[in-house]
Amino acid sequence: MGAGSGRAQALPAMHSPVNWALLGLVIERPSYAYELAHRFERTYEGALSLSSVSHVYTALATLRERELVEEVPGTQGALRSRRRYQATTEGLLEHEQWLVGQVSEERRRQRLLVTQLGALARTPERAIEVLDAYERACLAELASAPAAGEATPGTTGLVARLSAEETRLSVAAKIAWAQYARVQLRSLADGKSAAPAADG
Amino acid sequence: MLELENVSKRYRDGQRERIVLNDVSLEIGAGELVAVWGTRRSGRTTLLRIAAGIEAPDSGSVRFQGHDLAGGEQRSLGEGIGFVRKRLRGNEEQDVLEQVAAPLLARGVSVERARELAREALSRAGAQECLTSRVSELGSGETLRVALARTLCLSPALLVLDEPVATVELGERDEILALLRTLARDGVAVLFSAGEPSELAGAQRALTLGEGELRGPRAQELAPVVALRRRGV
Numbered sequence: 001m002g003a004g005s006g007r008a009q010a011l012p013a014m015h016s017p018v019n020w021a022l023l024g025l026v027i028e029r030p031s032y033a034y035e036l037a038h039r040f041e042r043t044y045e046g047a048l049s050l051s052s053v054s055h056v057y058t059a060l061a062t063l064r065e066r067e068l069v070e071e072v073p074g075t076q077g078a079l080r081s082r083r084r085y086q087a088t089t090e091g092l093l094e095h096e097q098w099l100v101g102q103v104s105e106e107r108r109r110q111r112l113l114v115t116q117l118g119a120l121a122r123t124p125e126r127a128i129e130v131l132d133a134y135e136r137a138c139l140a141e142l143a144s145a146p147a148a149g150e151a152t153p154g155t156t157g158l159v160a161r162l163s164a165e166e167t168r169l170s171v172a173a174k175i176a177w178a179q180y181a182r183v184q185l186r187s188l189a190d191g192k193s194a195a196p197a198a199d200g
Numbered sequence: 201m202l203e204l205e206n207v208s209k210r211y212r213d214g215q216r217e218r219i220v221l222n223d224v225s226l227e228i229g230a231g232e233l234v235a236v237w238g239t240r241r242s243g244r245t246t247l248l249r250i251a252a253g254i255e256a257p258d259s260g261s262v263r264f265q266g267h268d269l270a271g272g273e274q275r276s277l278g279e280g281i282g283f284v285r286k287r288l289r290g291n292e293e294q295d296v297l298e299q300v301a302a303p304l305l306a307r308g309v310s311v312e313r314a315r316e317l318a319r320e321a322l323s324r325a326g327a328q329e330c331l332t333s334r335v336s337e338l339g340s341g342e343t344l345r346v347a348l349a350r351t352l353c354l355s356p357a358l359l360v361l362d363e364p365v366a367t368v369e370l371g372e373r374d375e376i377l378a379l380l381r382t383l384a385r386d387g388v389a390v391l392f393s394a395g396e397p398s399e400l401a402g403a404q405r406a407l408t409l410g411e412g413e414l415r416g417p418r419a420q421e422l423a424p425v426v427a428l429r430r431r432g433v
Contacts, residue, residue, distance in 0.1 A: 139406040139416045172398035179410050
């Protein structure tokens with residue numbers, strides 16, 4: 001992956017979502033560690049959290065070791081708190097590949113859920129209980145998500161608007177799926193063959 | 201404000217009896233925005249009609265502001281409850297202002313006062329630009345806003361809307377949902393049905409209806425969230 005040095009390529013895959021999120025912020029604009037900690041809190045509030053500012057230093061050390069970020073020329077050798085970091089070309093490429101890879105990661109998690117539910121098929125009533133709880137969680141997620149129409153206009157509210165629309169569409173699909181799955185499980189529980197699809 | 205308790209409704213479908221609502225309970229408080237989605241023929245319109253007092257359940261109780269709707273103790277439709285229809289009835293060539301003022305005139309309000317209240321309601325519904333239009337000239341989103349204004353004229357405490365954003369364009373969908381949230385923040389209880397699950401987004405409480413059962417969080421579970429939102433947090 002990428003054209004980094006042999007040492008960086010030999011390192012195992014980086015799984016920490018905090019590291020990847022931090023890399024995203026550095027790509028957005030070069031920053032000091034302290035500034036990154038603040039931006040991280042504002043941007044990923046509710047989704048990811050840092051244990052402390054020193055967590056940022058640890059993550060930056062990892063990103064540097066992997067040649068994904070580098071110190072901005074002119075700040076090298078300064079006190080740790082006065083160093084600014086920018087993304088390398090390798091960092092840009094790897095971040096893009098990681099983002100795209102999240103699609104299959106999301107699908108893997110959903111398949112896992114479906115498989116786990118299928119494992120309860122011998123006791124469909126129990127599976128329906130799990131499904132009910134899953135659907136309630138989806139409905140609560142929809143209700144707690146900010147509405148796209150009320151997000152701040154302009155580029156500052158862009159993330160909020162995109163996030164609201166992504167939540168709306170993806171959670172809605174899960175709710176529709178839950179209805180379909182319930183019909184199938186109910187049919188199984190009643191000893192009937194399931195309908196091919198829920199009545200639209 | 202509105203309490204449905206153990207409500208059941210069945211329809212005869214040829215030789216079969218179809219259970220549309222099976223022991224359904226639902227509570228909606230003032231200032232709450234509740235959305236219900238179910239597949240076609242799931243009974244969501246029936247649920248709304250029963251909640252609005254238009255239709256009576258086979259069993260169970262429906263209480264609005266402490267009064268029994270199901271027993272016909274009080275005629276609440278138009279007197280506390282507003283049911284917003286997707287289409288405007290009446291003369292297609294009628295002016296919007298006349299359409300909106302009509303329910304007030306029917307209640308004996310003077311023409312001048314009815315027009316004043318109609319203008320206010322159109323403004324509240326974001327349809328002030330439609331004031332001089334004819335009903336036949338309105339787009340789907342505008343029609344909904346005018347229908348909403350017509351209902352708001354009567355100052356309902358509970359608004360019931362059947363698929364309000366089903367036929368509107370994507371951009372306008374968010375604006376209409378924002379309008380419903382504003383009405384809820386003003387203290388109106390709002391209950392609406394969604395034709396697609398994605399239309400549930402933006403409601404304070406999202407529910408699903410299927411096989412006669414209403415599913416989702418109960419009002420008490422979300423009470424702290426609703427209180428925070430009312431305070432604009």
